[in-house]
Amino acid sequence: MVAGLDFDVLRQRDTWKAFGIGVVLFCLIGYSSLSLFGLTSSTYGTTDEVGEAPDFLVASMNRSGIEDAFADENGMIRLSSLRGSVVVLDFMAVDCSNCHFVQAHIDQNLAEWGALQGEYPIVVISLGSWYGYESFERINSSFGDSASDRHMPWPVVNGGTDVILLENGNRGDLVEYYSAQALPLALVIDHEGFVVAKENTGTPLDGWDSFDSAIEAANAGEAESLRIGIAKSDRSIQGVFIIGLFLGILVYFSPCAFPVLPSYITYYLSLGMREDELRESGKLSGRLPGPFEVGGFAALGQLTFFGVVGIIIFGLSEVINLSGVLHKVAIAIAYLLVVLGALMLLGWTSHLLAFVQRWLDTYQT
Structure with missing residues (x-):
């Protein structure tokens, strides 16, 4: 043992058996969770009322x-002017890491899509959708510069709060009318202006098969049966509450949170089995906490943390531009979790936090 680290645990066969079981369980839970998220994200922002995709007029590079092959004399591109073509819309942002997987897929398939022999040619447009944080100049320097490793050799435009063209002559917010709050978002719009495919991740479980198939079908003019409606975001208090409640439930099925459920269930069941013991030790007085009470305290803890x-x-957003930092913070946290997991395996955390464990032993029920 060196400085509280027990390397002998790495020589034990049970350690590696447990590691293998953990990897298998995590993969199963992760795949199931991602499948659930993929199913829900594919239906979010859609409606049974099929209609043309909202028209927009946006500034291009x-x-x-x-x-300039699609823009007017002022460099503006209007979606409705592309009728007769299949349009792939890529809602993205500079600091959206998952968006870059979408763009990598576009880059890999752009030539192949252009070579399709169907009646309706393919046009790809990437739309900057974090326009409240990322300026048009930053998008231009990131994706428009041919020397940049993020250069996009297809049209790139920037969204805005007044780029949607409404029938009454008013303007609307791009993100609101396309329900593009969660990036990435990729849509396929057929030659008549109807959405025929939607993808909300850069790493779909089917490997982009359904999305690419929709592009090929639209290119051949055979995608009418795939048409879906795009719903405008509900920004009312009730709508925000419902979305928050829905996302809160989904969080419990994420690969990180799902393992907590068995622990929670086991903890509550153990309360009943240890009731006499807890009363004798003075750790429990009065009635046993009900399931809603225990669940409520657990939810309150998460609510407090988040x-x-x-x-x-x-608070930090008032000091620094978080759009350029959050991705790096997420990567740093991932590395930190790996390091802490290794230290926990080697017994370091048990030595460091011994006083916490003693406190828990005193008050834990």
């Missing part, structure tokens, strides 16, 4: 040979 994190993020 107006690069020669790329955007509330504090939210306050910190909002």
